Amino acid sequence: MPPETALLGLDWGTTSLRGYLIGKDGTVLAERSAGAGILHIQNGAFADALMDLAGDWLAADKSLPIVASGMIGSRQGWSEAPYVEIPTGAGGLTLHRHGGFDRPVNIVPGLARRDADGVPDVMRGEETQIFGAHENGIQDGLMLLPGSHSKWALVSDGLITWFATFMTGELYSALRDHTILGRMITDDTDDAAAFARGVKYGCDASGILQRLFSARTLALFGELSEHQVASYLSGMLIGAEIAEARALTENAGAQITIIGDPELGQRYRTALTHCGLAADQARKGAAARGQWRIAAANGLLRSPAP
Amino acid sequence: MPPETALLGLDWGTTSLRGYLIGKDGTVLAERSAGAGILHIQNGAFADALMDLAGDWLAADKSLPIVASGMIGSRQGWSEAPYVEIPTGAGGLTLHRHGGFDRPVNIVPGLARRDADGVPDVMRGEETQIFGAHENGIQDGLMLLPGSHSKWALVSDGLITWFATFMTGELYSALRDHTILGRMITDDTDDAAAFARGVKYGCDASGILQRLFSARTLALFGELSEHQVASYLSGMLIGAEIAEARALTENAGAQITIIGDPELGQRYRTALTHCGLAADQARKGAAARGQWRIAAANGLLRSPAP
Numbered sequence: 001m002p003p004e005t006a007l008l009g010l011d012w013g014t015t016s017l018r019g020y021l022i023g024k025d026g027t028v029l030a031e032r033s034a035g036a037g038i039l040h041i042q043n044g045a046f047a048d049a050l051m052d053l054a055g056d057w058l059a060a061d062k063s064l065p066i067v068a069s070g071m072i073g074s075r076q077g078w079s080e081a082p083y084v085e086i087p088t089g090a091g092g093l094t095l096h097r098h099g100g101f102d103r104p105v106n107i108v109p110g111l112a113r114r115d116a117d118g119v120p121d122v123m124r125g126e127e128t129q130i131f132g133a134h135e136n137g138i139q140d141g142l143m144l145l146p147g148s149h150s151k152w153a154l155v156s157d158g159l160i161t162w163f164a165t166f167m168t169g170e171l172y173s174a175l176r177d178h179t180i181l182g183r184m185i186t187d188d189t190d191d192a193a194a195f196a197r198g199v200k201y202g203c204d205a206s207g208i209l210q211r212l213f214s215a216r217t218l219a220l221f222g223e224l225s226e227h228q229v230a231s232y233l234s235g236m237l238i239g240a241e242i243a244e245a246r247a248l249t250e251n252a253g254a255q256i257t258i259i260g261d262p263e264l265g266q267r268y269r270t271a272l273t274h275c276g277l278a279a280d281q282a283r284k285g286a287a288a289r290g291q292w293r294i295a296a297a298n299g300l301l302r303s304p305a306p
Numbered sequence: 307m308p309p310e311t312a313l314l315g316l317d318w319g320t321t322s323l324r325g326y327l328i329g330k331d332g333t334v335l336a337e338r339s340a341g342a343g344i345l346h347i348q349n350g351a352f353a354d355a356l357m358d359l360a361g362d363w364l365a366a367d368k369s370l371p372i373v374a375s376g377m378i379g380s381r382q383g384w385s386e387a388p389y390v391e392i393p394t395g396a397g398g399l400t401l402h403r404h405g406g407f408d409r410p411v412n413i414v415p416g417l418a419r420r421d422a423d424g425v426p427d428v429m430r431g432e433e434t435q436i437f438g439a440h441e442n443g444i445q446d447g448l449m450l451l452p453g454s455h456s457k458w459a460l461v462s463d464g465l466i467t468w469f470a471t472f473m474t475g476e477l478y479s480a481l482r483d484h485t486i487l488g489r490m491i492t493d494d495t496d497d498a499a500a501f502a503r504g505v506k507y508g509c510d511a512s513g514i515l516q517r518l519f520s521a522r523t524l525a526l527f528g529e530l531s532e533h534q535v536a537s538y539l540s541g542m543l544i545g546a547e548i549a550e551a552r553a554l555t556e557n558a559g560a561q562i563t564i565i566g567d568p569e570l571g572q573r574y575r576t577a578l579t580h581c582g583l584a585a586d587q588a589r590k591g592a593a594a595r596g597q598w599r600i601a602a603a604n605g606l607l608r609s610p611a612p
Contacts, residue, residue: 117507120523165519174480179473201423207513207550213471217426244513
């Protein structure tokens with residue numbers, strides 16, 4: 001009887017490593033995670049980290065194929081998988097076959113885009129989640145992966161045709177911790193009204209440089225209390241991100257799907273609502289679904305049992 | 307014979323104190339500065355700081371009027387001078403008369419503006435420089451005071467009719483020192499080509515959140531060398547500031563005058579050129595000229611000698 005396992009999917013990022021043991025029908029049979037992100041690997045000991053996570057799975061199925069997505073394919077990772085230019089579908093993500101293990105480690109390449117000025121943008125790992133966002137196959141629409149560096153992507157006819165990175169989360173932290181705006185902030189308590197006010201002000205703006213200062217002036221005039229400033233600032237930046245992304249996609253009426261942490265996703269859904277937009281949260285497991293589909297599109301899966 | 311001195315102007319900011327002994331015809335007879343900014347004054351010893359700077363001038367002319375502009379009129383200063391709403395001319399800046407000294411200290415109030423959403427912006431000290439920008443009287447035009455918090459202001463029929471604050475300088479520092487973008491920066495060497503590229507990319511943009519990431523991706527692709535990243539990022543932020551200010555002033559064809567430090571002014575003039583705009587640098591002494599005009603408009607000057 002052939003093994004019931006069909007693929008080992010590795011979501012291997014900067015700070016963590018997740019492994020998905022995927023069955024013949026594409027369902028996740030088991031899932032594990034470890035802190036072995038590429039920043040935490042000493043002396044290139046990637047093989048050891050993989051064995052620590054999934055040695056027993058690999059021993060039990062000597063021909064189990066491996067597909068890995070995320071920063072593991074970056075210059076700082078196990079083996080660099082050159083970026084693929086968009087537009088591309090799952091099948092266009094030719095896997096980078098790394099030989100430094102007992103069997104090939106097939107790394108999903110990141111994506112690169114050039115804008116009209118020839119300026120590049122990149123993603124690595126998110127492409128896999130995007131192709132796995134929906135449970136019933138790859139679907140068209142606008143995808144949003146919020147975070148320290150939020151990614152927005154447009155999927156059209158099954159291809160990623162556009163994407164962009166917004167440094168919203170990291171910018172918020174830098175402003176809060178290292179500018180005069182932070183001096184108004186006493187705590188990070190969520191304040192729904194202040195967040196809404198910030199979002200509306202941010203997504204209504206033609207630019208953020210000038211509006212940022214309002215986090216200070218509103219507090220100065222007593223129109224925002226100290227415990228509201230953080231929520232207001234966060235809202236304003238998210239609102240501005242939404243406005244910019246909408247402008248860059250020419251206000252495509254596409255359905256928005258949010259991928260990733262549900263709590264942050266809910267924050268963005270609330271923000272989108274304040275900007276007059278709606279979004280769905282993708283079901284858990286986008287990375288594993290994407291790995292499965294990319295592996296299938298690249299002929300990595302063993303032939304089905306007869 | 308009446309004394310030849312007519313006014314003591316104090317430009318009293320957060321980090322420094324400058325004194326101008328101004329003669330009957332408005333020319334600066336003598337100028338001194340000290341590190342006695344309001345942040346450096348202990349236990350409210352403002353009078354001592356003033357005596358240290360200008361005790362001899364004040365002793366020599368017992369009725370010499372004093373006008374002070376800048377953060378000295380803020381809540382953290384000597385005495386709070388409430389903001390005046392725009393539009394206002396020099397005469398509308400009713401001086402706040404503070405009595406805690408051997409003669410009145412007449413403090414120039416700061417300005418406040420509310421935008422269409424009712425959100426306030428403020429300035430304190432810049433209004434005085436704006437009214438003193440030109441040597442031959444108050445002139446109409448677009449005024450730019452670059453800095454950590456850049457101010458842009460529109461003067462029309464002798465009134466400040468609009469202004470806005472852009473946190474460009476502080477944002478640059480926070481991004482450079484506390485985000486992933488800074489990790490690409492090895493030094494702050496000026497690179498004219500990278501600065502120009504950044505300016506053009508910034509002033510062409512509908513928003514900055516997405517374009518910021520290009521400081522990383524261009525370096526990642528080897529299209530910007532490590533010593534160019536700082537100039538590129540600085541240019542992009544200044545370019546974005548210019549684009550936002552132009553949009554907020556509805557691309558008013560007004561003459562742009564830059565007030566303040568000539569070196570930073572030259573940087574902005576270069577940036578404006580890259581955005582297809584031109585500007586003049588105001589002659590040194592804008593604060594003293596503004597203090598003189600505001601004092602005159604408020605009847606603070608002694609009657610001219612018969």
